[in-house]
Amino acid sequence: MAGLMKALVAILVLCLATRGLCDCSLNNINIGTVRSGREISGQPEWNVTVTNNCRCAQSQIKLSCMGFQTVESVDPLIFVKNGDTCLLINGNSLEASASVHFSYAWDPPFLLLPVGSVIHGC
Numbered sequence: 505m506a507g508l509m510k511a512l513v514a515i516l517v518l519c520l521a522t523r524g525l526c527d528c529s530l531n532n533i534n535i536g537t538v539r540s541g542r543e544i545s546g547q548p549e550w551n552v553t554v555t556n557n558c559r560c561a562q563s564q565i566k567l568s569c570m571g572f573q574t575v576e577s578v579d580p581l582i583f584v585k586n587g588d589t590c591l592l593i594n595g596n597s598l599e600a601s602a603s604v605h606f607s608y609a610w611d612p613p614f615l616l617l618p619v620g621s622v623i624h625g626c
């Protein structure tokens with residue numbers, strides 16, 4: 505128990521010492537996918553919202569998107585596949601608390617996870 509407390513205090517001190525690292529990470533990129541209810545060429549459409557839940561802007565946001573396909577065209581300036589990763593908003597900055605939306609149509613939906621970003625001004 506005491507050991508656990510010490511570990512928690514150590515983490516807290518480390519956080520205060522390196523604020524930026526603790527305030528912002530890839531974990532602050534939240535990705536929500538909801539079914540829009542529409543069908544495109546027989547495939548269900550999915551609305552994706554990517555939000556930067558960080559107090560700093562993040563750019564070069566990359567999501568894992570292995571095997572990503574869609575029958576609905578997605579604006580490459582918003583989301584473009586490049587191998588097994590996809591680049592968001594052409595590598596531009598997503599401001600603090602801002603989100604971007606796009607939709608695609610495929611069955612089943614893809615598990616999109618953040619795999620990289622550059623954090624600004626933390």
Ligand SMILES: *[C@@H]1O[C@H](CO)[C@@H](O)[C@H](O)[C@H]1NC(C)=O
Nearest residue numbers: 538539540541550551605607
């Ligand atoms: C999905 O996105 C479309 C286009 O932006 C929008 O019109 C629709 O309301 C969204 N649906 C849901 C369930 O979020």
